[in-house]
Amino acid sequence: MKKKVLTVDDSRTIRNMLLVTLNNAGFETIQAEDGVEGLEVLEECNPDVIVTDINMPRLDGFGFIEGVRRNDKYRAVPILVLTTESDAEKKNRARQAGATGWIVKPFDPAKLIDAIERVTA
Amino acid sequence: MAGKKAEKGNLKLVAVLDLNEASVLHGQLMNARGHDVTIDASEVQRVGVQCVQVLMAAAKAWEEDKKTFVFEKVSDAFRKTMQLIGINIDHLLAKEIRQ
Amino acid sequence: MDMNEIKEIFFQECEEQLAELESGLLKLNDGDRDPETVNAVFRAVHSIKGGAGAFGLDDLVSFAHVFETTLDCVRSNKLEPTQDVLKVMLKSADVLADLVSASRDGGGVDEGRSRGLVKELEALARGELPTGGAAEAPKPAAPKPAPAPAAAAPAAPAPTDESGFQPVPFSFDDEEETIVPSVYEVTFKPRRELYAKGNEAALLLRDLTRVGEMSINCDTETLPHFDKMDPEGAYFSWKISVKTEKGEQDIRSVFEFAEWDCDLDVKLAETTDEELPMVPVPFDLSALDDDSASEEDAAEDAASIQAAAAEAVAAAETATNVSKMAAAASRVEKKESQAAAAAAAAAANAANAANSAGQTIRVDLDRVDRLINLVGELVINQAMLSQSVIENDTTGTSSINMGLEELQQLTREIQDSVMAIRAQPVKPVFQRMSRIVREVADMVGKSIRLVTEGENTEVDKTVIDKLAEPLTHMIRNAVDHGIESPEKREAAGKNPEGTVKLTAKHRSGRIVIELVDDGAGINREKVRQKAIDNDLIPADANLSDEEIDNLIFMPGFSTADKISDISGRGVGMDVVKRSIQALGGRISISSRPGLGSTFTMSLPLTLAVLDGMVVTVAGQTLVVPLTAIVETLQPEASSIHSFGANQRLISIRNSFCPLVDVGRILNFRGTQANPVEGVALLVESEGGGQRALMVDAIQGQRQVVIKSLEANYTHVPGIAAATILGDGRVALILDVDAVVAASRGQSLKQESSLKSDMSLAAAG
Numbered sequence: 001m002k003k004k005v006l007t008v009d010d011s012r013t014i015r016n017m018l019l020v021t022l023n024n025a026g027f028e029t030i031q032a033e034d035g036v037e038g039l040e041v042l043e044e045c046n047p048d049v050i051v052t053d054i055n056m057p058r059l060d061g062f063g064f065i066e067g068v069r070r071n072d073k074y075r076a077v078p079i080l081v082l083t084t085e086s087d088a089e090k091k092n093r094a095r096q097a098g099a100t101g102w103i104v105k106p107f108d109p110a111k112l113i114d115a116i117e118r119v120t121a
Numbered sequence: 122m123a124g125k126k127a128e129k130g131n132l133k134l135v136a137v138l139d140l141n142e143a144s145v146l147h148g149q150l151m152n153a154r155g156h157d158v159t160i161d162a163s164e165v166q167r168v169g170v171q172c173v174q175v176l177m178a179a180a181k182a183w184e185e186d187k188k189t190f191v192f193e194k195v196s197d198a199f200r201k202t203m204q205l206i207g208i209n210i211d212h213l214l215a216k217e218i219r220q
Numbered sequence: 221m222d223m224n225e226i227k228e229i230f231f232q233e234c235e236e237q238l239a240e241l242e243s244g245l246l247k248l249n250d251g252d253r254d255p256e257t258v259n260a261v262f263r264a265v266h267s268i269k270g271g272a273g274a275f276g277l278d279d280l281v282s283f284a285h286v287f288e289t290t291l292d293c294v295r296s297n298k299l300e301p302t303q304d305v306l307k308v309m310l311k312s313a314d315v316l317a318d319l320v321s322a323s324r325d326g327g328g329v330d331e332g333r334s335r336g337l338v339k340e341l342e343a344l345a346r347g348e349l350p351t352g353g354a355a356e357a358p359k360p361a362a363p364k365p366a367p368a369p370a371a372a373a374p375a376a377p378a379p380t381d382e383s384g385f386q387p388v389p390f391s392f393d394d395e396e397e398t399i400v401p402s403v404y405e406v407t408f409k410p411r412r413e414l415y416a417k418g419n420e421a422a423l424l425l426r427d428l429t430r431v432g433e434m435s436i437n438c439d440t441e442t443l444p445h446f447d448k449m450d451p452e453g454a455y456f457s458w459k460i461s462v463k464t465e466k467g468e469q470d471i472r473s474v475f476e477f478a479e480w481d482c483d484l485d486v487k488l489a490e491t492t493d494e495e496l497p498m499v500p501v502p503f504d505l506s507a508l509d510d511d512s513a514s515e516e517d518a519a520e521d522a523a524s525i526q527a528a529a530a531e532a533v534a535a536a537e538t539a540t541n542v543s544k545m546a547a548a549a550s551r552v553e554k555k556e557s558q559a560a561a562a563a564a565a566a567a568a569n570a571a572n573a574a575n576s577a578g579q580t581i582r583v584d585l586d587r588v589d590r591l592i593n594l595v596g597e598l599v600i601n602q603a604m605l606s607q608s609v610i611e612n613d614t615t616g617t618s619s620i621n622m623g624l625e626e627l628q629q630l631t632r633e634i635q636d637s638v639m640a641i642r643a644q645p646v647k648p649v650f651q652r653m654s655r656i657v658r659e660v661a662d663m664v665g666k667s668i669r670l671v672t673e674g675e676n677t678e679v680d681k682t683v684i685d686k687l688a689e690p691l692t693h694m695i696r697n698a699v700d701h702g703i704e705s706p707e708k709r710e711a712a713g714k715n716p717e718g719t720v721k722l723t724a725k726h727r728s729g730r731i732v733i734e735l736v737d738d739g740a741g742i743n744r745e746k747v748r749q750k751a752i753d754n755d756l757i758p759a760d761a762n763l764s765d766e767e768i769d770n771l772i773f774m775p776g777f778s779t780a781d782k783i784s785d786i787s788g789r790g791v792g793m794d795v796v797k798r799s800i801q802a803l804g805g806r807i808s809i810s811s812r813p814g815l816g817s818t819f820t821m822s823l824p825l826t827l828a829v830l831d832g833m834v835v836t837v838a839g840q841t842l843v844v845p846l847t848a849i850v851e852t853l854q855p856e857a858s859s860i861h862s863f864g865a866n867q868r869l870i871s872i873r874n875s876f877c878p879l880v881d882v883g884r885i886l887n888f889r890g891t892q893a894n895p896v897e898g899v900a901l902l903v904e905s906e907g908g909g910q911r912a913l914m915v916d917a918i919q920g921q922r923q924v925v926i927k928s929l930e931a932n933y934t935h936v937p938g939i940a941a942a943t944i945l946g947d948g949r950v951a952l953i954l955d956v957d958a959v960v961a962a963s964r965g966q967s968l969k970q971e972s973s974l975k976s977d978m979s980l981a982a983a984g
Contacts, residue, residue, distance in 0.1 A: 010263070010267070011233060011267045011270055011271060012229050012230075012232075012233045013226060013229055013230035013233050013267075013270075013271035013274070014267075014270055014271060014274070016225075016226045016229055017226055017274055020222075020223070020226065053270075055259075055262065055263045055266045055267075056263070057256075057259070057260065057263065069416070069417075072141075073141070075140070075141070075416075076139045076140035076141050076415075076418060077418060078418035078419070079417075079418055082270075084266075084269070084270065084273070095417070095480060098416065098417050098418070099417065099418075100417050100418035100419050100477060101419075101476070101477030102477070105270055105273050105274070106270075106273030106274050106276070106281070107270070107273065107274035118423065118427055118477070119418065119419065119420075119423065119477065120423075121166075121167045121420070121422075121423060139420075140415055140416070140418075140452060143451035143452050144451040144452065146451070147449070147451035150446070151447075168422070169415070169420050169421075169422060170410070170415070170420065170421040170422050170454075170456055171415055171451060171452055171453075171454075173422075173456070174443060174449070174451075174453070174455050174456060175446075175449070175451050177440060177443060178443050178444070178445065178446040178449050179446050181443075181445075181446065182445065182446035182447070202422055204499070204501060205422060205425050205426060205429070205436075205501055206421065206422055206425055206436070206438055206456070206458070207436035207437055207438035207458060207499050207501070208438055208440075209499070
């Protein structure tokens, strides 16, 4: 079974980077463009891990994480947050919302895969 | 569903025993209180600490009740996770599978 | 998809984000205080920064970072977005746009300008209010002497920052101890939240085994009775001893994600008194990894190779960065062919997911152009087919005719739909104008706001592309010459801040763009004098106000007293007019002294087709653009009046209108035709006033596909383009304005006049 990763990011650039990196690393990748879509897609794709951005239209990363954690079926799914420059305040908020861990941008494939490996079995 | 209960006292654990399964497993074992229990962990691929806590608390309760609580089959992943987190289940293993 | 393609996507996205940024800032400038507007602005900059970081575009990252920080202050209500603040932000948006283009196309940016803005942005973030002219003024006494990009750098680490140039945050002792394996004692007690947030103690312990040799003791003492336990509680805790050559940091970093949700203690084992029974943990834990261990290996391979690539990148030029990563990625793909196949499947899945979400696709413009061309041919072909059927069908009521009508309908619809693919809103062009207004206004010391309306009006991309240049010129003119200085405006009792309004709308199958300024209007006396001085009109010419206003479109006309830097680059409004005409458009001006001027441009929605009236002139078939025609009439002998040697007028409803003999102007015939035997097309020409074009007969109206005459033959004076009619003949499309101008005495050049036997069969 390939591990399934749901990525939530409004930037087309980052979405494509995630897609290429995750596919190359042998993951199955499902993508959403914002928190609202992320929660919709979640129901269909049953991911092993979620990677989400924070700043997004409609529903931001904090709201999305809270939504996942409130979902009876998916509340245990590890969620990694893409943050910039180890922004302590944002990390804190993300943790309070229920994030499992974070990946510090700028985007680096190795860091991403490493973080995913850490939170998934 | 933490386990498919073929008959009371026989519990087959599902493949992924994560956070969500802890309550399910607890409920199923609750139902089996007072009965001898044989657990099949041969399908387990992942087991989280919370499910282990439930299983260990149950083992203790069964011991108090003087009922048997035994792992009849365990998967490699199950056995190794126990080893990793420092939980010894040797005394709970059915004789024929003890190493 | 490789990294180069992603970079391309990044730049496309930057364009969109920059547009979003600007329109958001302009909304804020108009008093919009919707938090979502601020958020959108923030996100735009944030997104650009994020992507730029991934591609190692450090200049872009550091500027975006400073910008973002200031925007964050606005977002968190620490900074009120006043007009002065927004002025700085709009300028910053311009610099950001410059940095994006510099990153994409190479070349530099005005560093002084961006440095100045970085200072201003930082001052704003610190809560210092802008001081109006502080923009360009160097601030030697600035509290922070460090140059801004450097200040921003630590916050936005470039790859090189991580590759070992920074001091390793270990103490010297720790480093010593990395040589001899030491034993660490780790106490780890998770809290309930650790599990609730998707972390798993077992996985953390698994990762800990990767640091070194490990023995473990699980404390189960706090585990409550089975009946009273919370299945999701955290009861177990661990004492672990780790024998490793690595340092304390490596152990702590295993718990990086969990440290807030657990009690963690890591220390060097002081004594060897192990009062607790420690169970050694075997290093082989492969069964705990995903059951498809090989795949995970592949994943790790990919990760490590990409990491290696990333390191190489850090040393190499940023430019090669991306391709190396891409190369590394593709190497992995080759090695793991089944993984690649699976990845492709996943990509397909993802594509499906994306399809269900997004409603747009990106198509290479060439493909659309080819389609449009083919549909053009189809339209011609259909017309030819219809015509030959009609000619051969004597009964005229066959079912073939019905079918053909449907075919015509369908072809027309296909054509419209295909044209719609290439239609785009004028928004991007309008947005560019706002930057020009800002910059020019700054240069000439005026305060001007640009108001735009109808930005979503759509027009063919080919038109949009050609619209920017004349529009830029006109905007510059309006700012430079149209709007008065703030002092003059105040003296005249006007708002010192001038307004330039740019609107777009659809009107009867054309797009009408209006540029309205509330400046001083045309100084008619000055314009008239200038025209006389330049021999453009005779000194005694009796011109209407409208005609005087339109003199500014005459070649070589410029009213500015001194040539200014901005709009006086040797091109005048005549150039604007010509480029608009080249698009099949018209431009006119109306002005009210003291109140401002209005430029009105009307352009075709597409350059591919045209609604035309097919007419006959001296045996030739010509097409007159329908948009030029006001009305058609059958002249009567009584309404024709001769005037001068060979000028004639036609009287229409009590006014006189010059009669223009098209056949004569185009040199189709040597003598004047008798107006009574032909038809007059009343056309409007921009120099004001109407003209009646004399043609022999009207054949009908139809949409024609425009074929460039220049591309296929050569420019012909008086002719705008060519087309192919239903019967396969080539017809020429009349350039109405050129013909009208010629009738004013500026005759078309003889040597290039049309010969009646001219063959243009190859034109299509």
